[in-house]
Amino acid sequence: MSRLLAELSGPATARLLGPDSVLVVPTGAMEHHGPHLPLSTDALIAESVATAAVEEAAAHGLDVWQLPTLTYTKSDEHSWASGTVWVSASTLLATLVDIGRSVATTPARRLVFLNGHGGNTAMLGVALREIRRLHGLLTFSMPAGVQVAGAGGADEPDEHGLGIHAGYGETSLVLHLRPDLVDMSQARRSVPEHIAALTHLGFNGTTAQFGWLSNDFGPDGVIGDPTGASAEAGKVLFDASIRRAVDVLTEIAAFTHDAPR
Template sequence: MNLSDLTSVEISALDRETTVVVVPLASTEQHGPHLPIGTKSFLVESIAFAASARLRSEQVECLITPTVSFMPCQSSAGFTASFAMGARTYSDALYDIGSSFSRDGFKYLYFVNLSLSPDAIKAVSVAVEDLNTLRDFRAFDPLPLWNYSPNEALESYLRERNIDPASEIHADIKDTSAALHLDPELVRSELLPGLPACLINTSWEVLKGNFSFQEMGSKDGYLGSPSLADPELGRIYIAEAAFALAEAINYTLEGNELPELPLQIRMLLKMVDLDEM
């Protein structure tokens, strides 16, 4: 269900035990010369609605809110056309949004977050921690764990084409393929053949103290192989993310906690001060 399409009477009638709030989050951020700055919005919205369709057959309704854009994106520092709130401001805004749903009687809220930028992940994480102090209310951010975990369907597809999944980071083959799948007109396809692969070892770059794409060696705002994109990979990407979101919702509705992020990511997030971002 799309929150914006409903009346106040219809929202009041929703069963709070079987209706979960789903809040897509997205940066308004450069995605290289070939993708629009709203790319993450298009992706998270499609994932949210695909997960909702899957869950409806299991008697779980998703109330999908408008996307909360202008997510922190310090990873794109140095490039033009990245428009963002400060990390603390964004985190506080998410807390306020979640609190309003709690006051309206909703009990479960799920953010849909594809960002790999540490300031963004930390901002959402802090909001989730604060929301989980509210009485009879639970908030979750499931997709960062999916992003940082192996995915057999995606990895096998890429490795069959001699592409290292670890090198595909931003405005890459996955983002570009997903955009092609959703709407080919989103992609400046005429530019793709002229975009050389930008392949880096992100773990090594972070150890060197390089946290932005530009510091890591990106000249045009992307990290990966966008020229190799194809819509079938995009279909797989959206489907796998939607499946992961739906599974996380079912898992937590059963009273379970989500697993923690990998240790190296948790250590990195400890270095992030929201008030300095």
């Protein structure tokens, strides 16, 4: 049986879904990813991981279903670049909450956003509570692909922990998933190494963060080094992404706010 909810009829959703059903919405973006990657990179990774993870989780007995990918999201950090199609923070928040409202009309009570774009993270955090408060669903968000910065090993560049956009990990994933969409002849290093030397300021998990646009660090809008990326490294990351997603979905399926008695 297909686990794609959009392939079911309306009456079938009412029959097949129940309060323990987990509905997964991949969230990506349509945004500039340098001259070497497609605009669809984030949506491609999120949807690919979601499809594989939902199928594997269902094979292990989880009542899990996949909704269509949300692609037009908050990508204003790349608004300077041709081809980026983005919505405002208020539009994305309203859209996420409306998706929750719609899911609440089904018997399902667990909604997961599997996110492939960092620019969506803040709005997803707000949306989880809004949907919970307004529509009573159990709400969750989780990252899509496992992406690591190149650490300078024999087969990878050293991104100094700053490979956050169109760099080694992301390029490797797309090389694995859709090598026909990657032009490695256009891949160039753009690592803001001066930031790596700072103690408190940075991108992810640092004490303090800063507002930025992707072309603040170079005209290509790349933050990282894609030059050492490979399909082989991408397969390792993709397989790890699926394993992590299945593990998270397993916990989500069993999650309750109530402490065990």
